[in-house]
Amino acid sequence: MTDVAELVSRNADFVAEEFLTAPGLTINPTGNMMIVGCVDPRVDPSHVLGLRRGEAAVIRNVGGRITPATLRTMQMLGKVGQAHADGRAEGPWNLVILHHTDCGMLDLAPFDGLLAEYFEVSPDALAAKSVSDPYGSVRVDVDIIRQEVRxxxxxxxxxxxxxxxxxxxxxxxxxxxxxA
Structure with missing residues (x-):
């Protein structure tokens, strides 16, 4: 089991080996990028995508899904970014939605009430969320962003x-x- 003392020890190594070698990081991601991914420990977006510290903002939730809560979080982060607009890199903002195979969302498929609450929809609207197919679900979530972000x-x-x-x-x- 990993305990807090182990984490503090690892932090000391981080400070000595990495933190002091990357001065000048700002609150805005240097890559103008945000990743939305799953909390599954096998799928750490920073590691899987080879991101450097400070390159992207990463939001992780169950399934890496775009839910109303995710949209609210993105809206709040947008306000933080606006407050620090002078530190923003030039160019477009990139949002990458990263889903994965063998997701625990598959295990939640039988729990309509729980999923409906998570997505803030009625149970009869769950089929449109493509819960059991990561390829379908990533398309659904991209469509949500295209509808909600202007x-x-x-x-x-x-x-x-x-x-x-x-x-x-x-x-x-x-x-x-x-x-629009």
Missing amino acids: SSDFLVSGAVYDVSTGTVEVVVPPTAVPV
Whole structure:
């Protein structure tokens, strides 16, 4: 079992080996990127995608899904970014939705009430969420972003990580979000 003392010891190593070697990080990601991914410990988006510290903001939740709560979190982070606009890198903002194979969401499929509450929908609307198919669910979530986010400087893409091979497949290439 990993305990808090072990974590504090690892932190000391982090400070000595990494923290002091990356000065000048800002609250805005240097890569103008946000990743939404699953909490599954096999699928750490920073590690799987080779992100450097400070390169992307990472939101993790059950299934890596775009839920009303995720949208609210993104909205709050957008306000933080606006408050620090002088530290934002030039270019479009990139949102990558990363789902994965063998997700625990499959185990939740029989629990309609729980899933309906999570997605803040009625149980009869769950089929449209594609809970049992990571390729379908990433398309659903990209569509939600395209409907809910209105910015001329925003790209969204969707990918699936295969936990058995370690590879990432782009399912929805980077697409500009329509501004209505």
